Amino acid sequence: MNARHVWTVAKKEFRGIGQERTIVLAILLQVFIAMFSSFLVIGLTSLYDPASMDRSGSVYAVGYAGADSPLQGILEADDTFAVYRMDLSPAVAALKERQLAAVVYVPPTPPDAVESVQVTLYTLKNDIQTAVVGVELKEDFEEYETLLRYARADRLSAAPIEVAVPAGTGGQSFFLFIYGLLIPLLLFMPAIISASLIIDFITEEYSAHTLDTLLSTPLTFTEILWGKVFAAWVLVPLQGGAWLLLLGLNGIAVHNIVEVLVHVSAASFVLILLGALAALHFRDRTNAQFIFSTGLVVVLLVALAAPANPANFIVLLAAGADVPWHWAALAVVLCGTLLLATVIDRYARLIARRAMA
Amino acid sequence: MTAVLLLALFLASGLAAQSGVHLQDGLYAAVTDDPDVAAILAHDPLFTVHLVDSATLSRGLAGYDLIISGGRTYTAETEKGQAALSAFATAWRHYRNTVYTAEDDLFAAYPLWIDTVEVTSELDFTATESGQTVSLQPQGESVPSPSGPVEEVPTPPPVQAMPTGDLKEKLASGGNDQVSRYVDMVSGGPDLGHFKTPSQLAPPLPFDSLIYVFVFIFPLYFTSQFYMMTIANERVDRRGEALLSTPAGPLAIILGKAVPYFFLMLAVSSAIILLTGGSFLVLLPLVPVIVFFLAAALLIGMTARSFRELSFLSIFFSTVITSYLFFPSIFANVHAISRISPLTLVVLQFEGTGFSAADYLYATALFWLSSAAVLWLCVRNFNEERLFSQESLTSRIISFVRGAMARAHPIASLVALNACIIPLVFMVQLMYLVLLFNIPMPFSLILLILLAAATEEVAKSIGIIAVLRGTPGTFTWTNLVLAAVATGAGFLIGEKLLLFVMIAQVTGSVFGTILFSGVGLLWVPFLLHAGGAFILGAAVKAGGRRMYLPGLVIAAGVHALYNLILIGGAV
Numbered sequence: 037m038n039a040r041h042v043w044t045v046a047k048k049e050f051r052g053i054g055q056e057r058t059i060v061l062a063i064l065l066q067v068f069i070a071m072f073s074s075f076l077v078i079g080l081t082s083l084y085d086p087a088s089m090d091r092s093g094s095v096y097a098v099g100y101a102g103a104d105s106p107l108q109g110i111l112e113a114d115d116t117f118a119v120y121r122m123d124l125s126p127a128v129a130a131l132k133e134r135q136l137a138a139v140v141y142v143p144p145t146p147p148d149a150v151e152s153v154q155v156t157l158y159t160l161k162n163d164i165q166t167a168v169v170g171v172e173l174k175e176d177f178e179e180y181e182t183l184l185r186y187a188r189a190d191r192l193s194a195a196p197i198e199v200a201v202p203a204g205t206g207g208q209s210f211f212l213f214i215y216g217l218l219i220p221l222l223l224f225m226p227a228i229i230s231a232s233l234i235i236d237f238i239t240e241e242y243s244a245h246t247l248d249t250l251l252s253t254p255l256t257f258t259e260i261l262w263g264k265v266f267a268a269w270v271l272v273p274l275q276g277g278a279w280l281l282l283l284g285l286n287g288i289a290v291h292n293i294v295e296v297l298v299h300v301s302a303a304s305f306v307l308i309l310l311g312a313l314a315a316l317h318f319r320d321r322t323n324a325q326f327i328f329s330t331g332l333v334v335v336l337l338v339a340l341a342a343p344a345n346p347a348n349f350i351v352l353l354a355a356g357a358d359v360p361w362h363w364a365a366l367a368v369v370l371c372g373t374l375l376l377a378t379v380i381d382r383y384a385r386l387i388a389r390r391a392m393a
Numbered sequence: 394m395t396a397v398l399l400l401a402l403f404l405a406s407g408l409a410a411q412s413g414v415h416l417q418d419g420l421y422a423a424v425t426d427d428p429d430v431a432a433i434l435a436h437d438p439l440f441t442v443h444l445v446d447s448a449t450l451s452r453g454l455a456g457y458d459l460i461i462s463g464g465r466t467y468t469a470e471t472e473k474g475q476a477a478l479s480a481f482a483t484a485w486r487h488y489r490n491t492v493y494t495a496e497d498d499l500f501a502a503y504p505l506w507i508d509t510v511e512v513t514s515e516l517d518f519t520a521t522e523s524g525q526t527v528s529l530q531p532q533g534e535s536v537p538s539p540s541g542p543v544e545e546v547p548t549p550p551p552v553q554a555m556p557t558g559d560l561k562e563k564l565a566s567g568g569n570d571q572v573s574r575y576v577d578m579v580s581g582g583p584d585l586g587h588f589k590t591p592s593q594l595a596p597p598l599p600f601d602s603l604i605y606v607f608v609f610i611f612p613l614y615f616t617s618q619f620y621m622m623t624i625a626n627e628r629v630d631r632r633g634e635a636l637l638s639t640p641a642g643p644l645a646i647i648l649g650k651a652v653p654y655f656f657l658m659l660a661v662s663s664a665i666i667l668l669t670g671g672s673f674l675v676l677l678p679l680v681p682v683i684v685f686f687l688a689a690a691l692l693i694g695m696t697a698r699s700f701r702e703l704s705f706l707s708i709f710f711s712t713v714i715t716s717y718l719f720f721p722s723i724f725a726n727v728h729a730i731s732r733i734s735p736l737t738l739v740v741l742q743f744e745g746t747g748f749s750a751a752d753y754l755y756a757t758a759l760f761w762l763s764s765a766a767v768l769w770l771c772v773r774n775f776n777e778e779r780l781f782s783q784e785s786l787t788s789r790i791i792s793f794v795r796g797a798m799a800r801a802h803p804i805a806s807l808v809a810l811n812a813c814i815i816p817l818v819f820m821v822q823l824m825y826l827v828l829l830f831n832i833p834m835p836f837s838l839i840l841l842i843l844l845a846a847a848t849e850e851v852a853k854s855i856g857i858i859a860v861l862r863g864t865p866g867t868f869t870w871t872n873l874v875l876a877a878v879a880t881g882a883g884f885l886i887g888e889k890l891l892l893f894v895m896i897a898q899v900t901g902s903v904f905g906t907i908l909f910s911g912v913g914l915l916w917v918p919f920l921l922h923a924g925g926a927f928i929l930g931a932a933v934k935a936g937g938r939r940m941y942l943p944g945l946v947i948a949a950g951v952h953a954l955y956n957l958i959l960i961g962g963a964v
Contacts, residue, residue: 052701125543125546129544132514134514145551145552147504150500152504153504153505154507156549160513161511177507178592184504188500188501192501197464199461199465200464200465211473216420220416232704236699331401341413341415343415344415348416348419352420357422358422
């Protein structure tokens, strides 16, 4: 195989991408997503954990109704709440008018009673601020629960081991969301786009009948194939790097950038080869894309089900965890890629020979 | 092949369900000298745990996110260390709960139970209309007193009649609140009421809507892809030539090809509704979304020059439209903006609040009108000349517009075209609103003014450019003035008509004033619209294609300035 020929085909595909402004669209898309990625991050992390949303010292009004209890003292001691002693009906009415953030009703059950203490909590339906209030209330309820449990301690048979965990430790979800979910998603998006691009690259030659013209030049079929694969693959580290840059601009530091990009590039090569295989086999875009997307789901599911998969490595590396054996894992992925590449090369040769015959 | 793949898919999902998804395994490094703690952490795949003896630990260790020794926790002073501590807190809470759930005396282990009652806010959107969110913070020192009528709320019973066995079962099964919450919602799982222990108290999330959006929109998006593909396939190889030569007109061909996909999409949506147990009223707001998806698929299928372009255009379109549908509906019940998305109506219907005819008109009018405009454009251009030419995307759109105009009546065509373009312009502008209303007030306003002005000028220029390109010779300065007047008139007519249809929340807000030039005498906005069109048209006439961008900047600048003065006068 002649490397210069491969490069010629790759150049042709790049020119095609540039001319059709498809790459402009891709960049636009990326900027578009980056534009609201900060909002996306905040919005989706709050889905993950509303506690990460707002701890800026806001004070929320809470209505307290029913019997006297230590809970009232706990709520009053919390700086987050201004507690108002009220009757239940006007309190709920004030809640509906958003003058209160929540209403707590406490029954006259004694602390050491046989039955449970059942507190009723009234909150607003589907409200972002209520989610924040709920997190604060939960902490106070847990404090009251500990108090009640202590009053009933002689009825318990076993006690869990105690470890002092500092109260109010939020924010892990934010970290987990960014490094454990957002970064792998963003990095594998270019890989998936490139894999469907290779399908377009190949099926287009068939549908536009341009393959014969190409083959009449000194290029061989496999050279054309690898040129296309190369063109699609190079986009992955470029786009992935752009994502990491954009995340950096948004204040999210990604560790081990080079290693992360190497892993993404290696894993995406497998996906692109699978796309190429589907395109070679079906020659028709609709079929190839459909089979490839179904196959993609299968591959991703199987990969994610295995511990220590490439995506997991990317998460660990991006978060700055120490992964001494990730190069070994990379070697395994590369071996698999090589195997797949050989299969495809053989298959392409077979197709070319059959076409000649 | 498909059968093999489906089998593989089935097996793979089984495998993934069995072994779980390993994406964050070993993210945090923890070290401890306590075997019990190590056992707790070993259950959590997030941790890699090292058990060492106390002597090693006391010599100090670097490179760990979390150190637990002697019942105390120490963390690395990094974001990751904090995250690890918080993850440990969760793991430890799970462990403690398993110990307590094994207790015989349930109410000694779990003495406190919370019964959650959600009430619907009765607030109208007067406050949120001006772009502010209503806080739940106390207003002054006095005890809040409701201004409206007070309904009698029954005193909750002191003890809930629920068998202890059921409660125990619920405690044992309640591992992951966040996940089970959504699974239960979609599958309609066992409802054990709102009775919870404090640690189970998942805060009421406003994001239930998220699920609906994904569940409903993604099948629609995929099905419309197939429609896009059949249209593109007609063009590849000139395969559609035979179809075009039959007596069936373009409309018949387009609709005939769309009908199967339309019903497929309806069927998928209905199946989802049946599965989730929702009301079939949900279909009402979904139909305009389906029609819009099909119209967009048709346009993309007709304009993309190659499959690559088709791929990118469809990805771009789906991202944009999903955010348009998705972001507002997150704020259902919170912000007036939410009402611009039909998906919000779906959410409201699922919540049992329902929606009024006015809400429906408001949320879906733009979808109906835009679909109609796009469909008409496509029908006018569904002919051999357009389908099989190889122009670039922008010039293709321009020729589409030119193709849709009546050549004999260019001025009347310009008026009609600009009136028809309005729904699309409104959609784009509402999109900006959706994206920007989270940004602090002065920035969001300035960005909105600039973007809205630029969008309107671009939209107005399309018609003039199309005429200019089609018949360059006839475009004298007099004709340009006439064309600008026609453009301004058409734009104004469309704008006022649509505002009349959509007398609703957003149009009355500060944001609405900027976007839609809502106030003022009719001739002022008319002069503005015609003037902008003239500036841009004159720039292109004088300097050719190169002058388009400078012309746009000047026209948008004038437009933005006018809006700024308007806001200055209004505030």
